Amino acid sequence: MEFSTKDKFTFIGVIGGSEVSPDIARQAEEVGRKIALRGAVLVCGGLTGVMEAACRGASEAGGLTIGILPGDSRRTANPYVKIPIVTGIGYARNVAVVKTSQAVIAIDGSYGTLTEIAYALQSGIPVIGLGTWSISIDGQEETSIHRAASPQEAVEKAFTILKNQY
Amino acid sequence: MEFSTKDKFTFIGVIGGSEVSPDIARQAEEVGRKIALRGAVLVCGGLTGVMEAACRGASEAGGLTIGILPGDSRRTANPYVKIPIVTGIGYARNVAVVKTSQAVIAIDGSYGTLTEIAYALQSGIPVIGLGTWSISIDGQEETSIHRAASPQEAVEKAFTILKNQY
C-alpha cells in the first residue's frame, strides 16, 4: 500500500460503550461502514462493544481504523483496529479520542461516552447523537448535540456539518 | 505546622466552572467553608470561578485546599490553593480531580464539570449535585447523582454517604 503526499484524511470519531446489545452493535457497524465508504478514517477507543463493531464495519469496507487505547499494550485493541495508539494513560485517553476527531458520533450510553460528549462540547467538536445521552440543566436541554435517528442519518450529519464548517 | 503520623485526611472534591455568577460563587464558598469545618481536605481543579470560591471558603475556615491544575505553572492556581498539583496534562487532569476525591460536589454546569460527573459515575465515586446537570437516556433519568438543594445539604450528604460507605 502506498500513500501519496497529497492524501488528506478526514477523521470521524465513534464513541460508545464496551458492552452493548446486538442491536446497538449492528448500528455501530453500519456507522463504521458508512464512514469508510465516504473515505474518512474512523477514530475510536480501540476496545470492544461499539468500538469493535464500528471498526469491523469500517475495516470490512476497506477503511482505515485508529484505536486510541487506554492501556499499555497493542494487544488490547480489537482485531479490526489497523492503527493502535498505545497511550498508557487510562481513561484520560478519552480526551485524545475526541480531539483527534473532527466530529464524533455518540452511540448508546456508557459513562465513558458521556465524558467524551462533554469533552467534545467543551472543545467545539460537533457531536452527533444516535440513541445516546440527553443532558439538561435547570430544565433546559442542551441542544448542541445533533440528534440522528439512524446510522445513515448520523454519518450524513457528520459530513454535512464538517463540510459547512471548514 | 506539624503533622502527626496518625492524621488521616478525608478528601472531598468540588467541581464547577471557571466562570460563574455571584450567587453560584456564594454557594461554592459556603460548600468550601463547610468542608473545612468538617475537617476534610478540599480537592478541586485549582482555577477560578467555583474552584476559587470553594477554596476561599475552605481556606478562610482554616482548611487545606488542593488544586489539581491543567497547566504547567503553579502560578495559575487561585490564591486560596495551598497545595497546587501541577499536572501539565490539560483537561485530562479532570480524571485526577475526581479520582483524588472520595466524593464530589458538582455545582452549576460547565462542560468540564460534566466530564467530571461522568468520570465519577464511571469510577463509583459518589456525586452530589447542587444546581448541576441532569442526564438521561431513552427518557430515563440517571438517578445516581444525589441532589441537594443547598450548600449545607450538599456537604451533609457527602459526609453521610462516605460514612455509610467505608
Next chain:
Amino acid sequence: MEFSTKDKFTFIGVIGGSEVSPDIARQAEEVGRKIALRGAVLVCGGLTGVMEAACRGASEAGGLTIGILPGDSRRTANPYVKIPIVTGIGYARNVAVVKTSQAVIAIDGSYGTLTEIAYALQSGIPVIGLGTWSISIDGQEETSIHRAASPQEAVEKAFTILKNQY
C-alpha cells in the same frame, strides 16, 4: 486508497528534538525514508526538527506517518504528518509516542528525547541510538541502547531486532 482487512502494520518510532542542525535533519529524513521503504509506519511526536524531517522522508517515499501531538490542535502537526493524534496532554504524550512504537530510533539529544529513551527502556521497547544520549550510573554505562553509526544501520537494526523478537 483502500485497505485490506489482512494488512498488518509495523510501527517504528523516531524520537528527537524540535530544533536541529541541517546535518541531523538530513539523517532523520534518511531514517524516515528507509522506514517507509521497508513498509513500516513511522510514529513520532508530530512537531518540527527531527520529527518533521523524518516525516518528510517517509512521506515522500509513500509511507504512512503518525504524529502524536502534545497540544490541542491538528494544525500544530508538521505538513508531512498524515495521521495527527491530538492528545491535549502536553509532554506526557511522550509515553504514548514510545508505547505506540515497536522500536524507537533516537536521533540527537533534546531532554524530551531522553524522557522517551527512558520510557522505552522502562517498557522493554528496543531503543536504537543515532548520535544520541549515553547514560551511566556508578561509572557503568547503560548498554541496552543499541548504537548505530548511520541512518541505514539504525533502520536495519530496528528491523533485525523486531524480527528476532516476535
Next chain:
Amino acid sequence: MEFSTKDKFTFIGVIGGSEVSPDIARQAEEVGRKIALRGAVLVCGGLTGVMEAACRGASEAGGLTIGILPGDSRRTANPYVKIPIVTGIGYARNVAVVKTSQAVIAIDGSYGTLTEIAYALQSGIPVIGLGTWSISIDGQEETSIHRAASPQEAVEKAFTILKNQY
C-alpha cells in the same frame, strides 16, 4: 489541625525507584526527614522503595507528604503518604511529580527516575543527584545536574538553589 491563610509551602520532590537496597532506602529516609525538618512539603510518586523511605522520614519528622500515584486507587499509596493524588494516568504521572516540585532530588537510578530527571531539565526545575544517573552526549557530560555526596548535602543544595532562584 488548622492552616493559616498565610501559610505558604515549599515543595521538594524526591524521585527514585520502587525497589532499592537498604542503604539507598536509608539515604532516602534521611532526605525525607531533612526536607520535613526544613519545613517543606515532600512530593513523590507515592509508591514503594525510595518513595516510601522518603515519606517515612518526612512523616516521622512531622512533615506533610504528597504521593502522586499512577494508578486508580489511593490504596496503592505507601502508608506514609498523607495526601494521595490519584491520577489514573500511569507513568505519564511522572511529569506531574516533577512539575509539582520546585526542585527534585534524584536518588539511585531506575528508568522511571531518568524520565523524571529529563522532564525536570526540560522544564527548568533544578535537579540534585544523589548517586543517580549521569548523562552525556558526544562525550560531553550534562552538567546541569547538581551532584551531592550525602542526604544532608542534597537537601542543603536544594534549599540553596531555591533561595537564590526566587
